[in-house]
Amino acid sequence: xxxxxxxxxxxxxxxxxxxxxxxxxxxxxxxxxxxxxxxxxxxxxxxxxxxxxxxxxxxxxxxxxxxxxxxxxxxxxxxxxxxxxxxxxxxxxxxxxxxxxxxxxxxxxxxxxxxxxxxxxxxxxxxxxxxxxxxxxxxxxxxxxxxxxxxxxxxxxxxxxxxxxxxxxxxxxxxx
Numbered sequence: 001x002x003x004x005x006x007x008x009x010x011x012x013x014x015x016x017x018x019x020x021x022x023x024x025x026x027x028x029x030x031x032x033x034x035x036x037x038x039x040x041x042x043x044x045x046x047x048x049x050x051x052x053x054x055x056x057x058x059x060x061x062x063x064x065x066x067x068x069x070x071x072x073x074x075x076x077x078x079x080x081x082x083x084x085x086x087x088x089x090x091x092x093x094x095x096x097x098x099x100x101x102x103x104x105x106x107x108x109x110x111x112x113x114x115x116x117x118x119x120x121x122x123x124x125x126x127x128x129x130x131x132x133x134x135x136x137x138x139x140x141x142x143x144x145x146x147x148x149x150x151x152x153x154x155x156x157x158x159x160x161x162x163x164x165x166x167x168x169x170x171x172x173x174x175x176x
Contacts, residue, residue: 051108054115059105065100067092127168134161 070091074083083091138157142150 048108051111051117054111055103055106057099058111059099059103063095063101066098067095070095131164134164 008112070083070086071088074088074091086094134157136160138154141154146154
């Protein structure tokens with residue numbers, strides 16, 4: 001009697017699993033994770049997704065800066081700062097209000113221009129850093145007398161630099 005009761009209970013609890021398609025469920029979970037990566041979960045068009053996400057990042061950044069400044073200029077140990085009359089909660093509210101005003105009223109074109117500027121700086125560092133490093137290595141290495149081996153390595157570095165710069169020229173010309 002006890003085993004049949006357990007079998008009946010197990011069968012009733014297993015009905016939803018028999019109707020569920022595990023592969024489809026896992027596929028949907030995977031697409032949800034990917035939608036977070038490409039920001040499509042915000043439900044906005046492509047251009048406004050970047051602006052909306054940048055507004056969120058600007059809000060977080062401005063909040064952190066103002067909150068840290070208000071708390072830091074407030075009570076610091078035994079000494080009192082110029083904002084010592086504010087409590088930590090009041091500093092958080094003021095920082096949140098300033099961050100919200102900044103994120104809401106900052107024009108989208110300004111956000112996109114700032115993003116393009118920072119992206120350009122980072123890409124120049126990521127692409128130009130190895131080029132400058134290889135050039136410096138080829139110019140200043142070794143400190144002592146040059147041998148045939150070091151001259152051969154410098155030749156290989158020069159060929160590598162030439163290849164990188166010609167590939168960059170091709171891709172930049174294609175973009176323009």
